[in-house]
Amino acid sequence: MKEAFLEKKLEERKNEGALRKLSLRKEMMDFCSNDYLGLAGISRNNGYYQSQQLLLEGLSHGSTGSRLLSGNSVMAENIESMIASFHDAPAALLFNSGYDANTGLLSVLGKKGDYILYDKLSHASIRDGIRLGYATAWPFEHNSIESLISKLKNARQAHLNDAGEGEIFVVTESVFSMDGDIAPLVEMVEVCDRYGAHLVVDEAHALGIIGERGEGCCQSFDVHAKCMARIYTYGKAAGAHGAAIVGSTILKEYLLNFARSFIYTTALPPVSLIGIQYAYERFPQMGKERMHLHKLISIFRDAVLVHEKLDSNTAIQGVIVPGNYTVRLLAEKIQDAGFDVRPVMYPSVPKGKERLRIVLHAYNTPQELEMLIGHLQ
């Protein structure tokens, strides 16, 4: 049997109750997608979605090449200027996805002799990017300033021992994708300053949701000018696809020269670009949706459940149900009652921290949420 080695690995996954499978979404109340504000229009065929569809007509589905060859366009450049201006930064560079942005950036940011310190709960795209590069990488405890300081001290000491002039980078998410909690960015900026480290912040789950205009955590906490790079992804609240890295013009020039996931790939097509542009036009007008979301968050936070809840003040709410089988069984039971709730299992999260990842949206009603809570009590 030629592929027995693959089957063996799949069998192991199956025995752990962690075999991944593709499934099609059934019509259910959406407590699972990252379409926080409803902009993707999958969940509700609202007026905005219809108008966007109209405008999509006639736009090309192909960009014909890499941005560095035939794939560049006035539209892409204009959208990058708009992104930079919205995020109060000198420059922005588009990538095809958040995964590409993180791997592209983190694989080339540090060289041998440099240190990358990253939050231990960082998204796979952050960890994969770091693994592709040559810097020494150390995780620090999740959202722990003490742990970060201790790693910064060690990295500084290592540089002194090597008599080297290496750089230190600190990487975090602003809103964590699995736990929904927020990084202590103000303190992080302060310690990065103290130890001469560069801060990189992934704002994937903050864009559109946090801040008066949905500008994300960095601007809303007024630390954006102190960040070397910020990553905004468009597959979540923006309801589109793609990502951008925001920072200095030098960073942009560096990335378009060295980031392989930018150079060696076909650029985003106009249909994708227009989706990003719409999201940025809509974000400032969606204060009512953000307020509604916050109302849902406090309803959920106040609910008494039989299971442990993660301490999150964002649209991502985790309910810990240890064990792959147990969490999957519970998710299936709730799905049968009409709620699209998904389990997140080991190895995506540590053993014992398996959970239901409940995502709240601007289009969920308080009544729907109360019904869902009823299934968790």
Ligand SMILES: Cc1ncc(COP(=O)(O)O)c(C=O)c1O
């Ligand atoms: C924190 C974080 N960064 C990056 C990504 C990747 O973004 P994309 O889906 O656009 O590839 C995700 C997606 O799950 C994420 O949660």
